Each structure stands twice: as C-alpha cells, then as structure tokens.
Amino acid sequence: QVQLVESGGGLVQAGDRLRLSCAASGRTIKTDSMAWFRQAPGKEREFVVFSIWNGGNTYNIRSREGRFTISRDNAKNTIYLQTNSLKPDDAAVYYCAATPRRDGVDFRQSTSYDYWGQGTQVTVSS
Numbered sequence: 001q002v003q004l005v006e007s008g009g010g011l012v013q014a015g016d017r018l019r020l021s022c023a024a025s026g027r028t029i030k031t032d033s034m035a036w037f038r039q040a041p042g043k044e045r046e047f048v049v050f051s052i053w054n055g056g057n058t059y060n061i062r063s064r065e066g067r068f069t070i071s072r073d074n075a076k077n078t079i080y081l082q083t084n085s086l087k088p089d090d091a092a093v094y095y096c097a098a099t100p101r102r103d104g105v106d107f108r109q110s111t112s113y114d115y116w117g118q119g120t121q122v123t124v125s126s
Helices: none
Strands: 003-007 010-013 018-025 033-039 046-053 058-061 068-073 078-083 092-099 120-125
Touching: 003 092, 018 033, 018 092, 018 120, 033 068, 033 078, 046 068, 046 078, 058 068, 078 092
Parallel strands: 010 120
Antiparallel strands: 003 018, 018 078, 033 046, 033 092, 046 058, 068 078, 092 120
C-alpha cells in the first residue's frame, strides 16, 4: 500500500508559480509511474502530467503548454509539480496518483492509477 499526501497549494495571482509536493509513504514509489491530475468545480478530473517508470529509466512528460513540469526526488520519496504562469483556468484541486503497473496502461487516464492523495487546492486570482 502507498499513502500519498499533497501539499503546496494556495491562493496566487495570475502569472505566479507554485510548486506542489506529493509525499509518499508505505513503500518506495521509485519504480511507480506517477501523475498529477486536477479537478475544478463541476468538471471531470483532468490529466496534467505524468512520470513513467519503464523498468530502467524514468521519463517525465511535460504538459502540452509546457507550463507544468513533473519531477521526482527518490531520496525523499516525493514527486513535485512545478506550475508556471498560472491562469485563473488553472484553479482546481490538484491530485497526485501512483501505479506500479507498466504494460497496457494509458497513463493519461485516471482509471489507470491505483493510489491517490487527498488533493491540494490551487486558487488563481485574475
């Protein structure tokens, strides 16, 4: 079992940046694939970025706009989401997720992940 705890959310102004953290406990997540999702009020949970473990290397995939970047600190058993140039549309609860699965997995789908944190709120004022 893995427990995930997010932190680092808050209220910021448009154009600001935040670094969100997701600390894992219970076992190492070094060989898990990890992701960040977000969910705004009244909307479905949305994929943001992921970091894939393929058995030998880790691949960190940036968001399409390039404003969000995922990273890992295996020594701290923690992943991060660096958010830049935040917009009001980025306001949401941000969740981290983990899965030890590798084969036949669509890492952009929330259903592919086995473990979730409770989320951290990001609010962006215009």
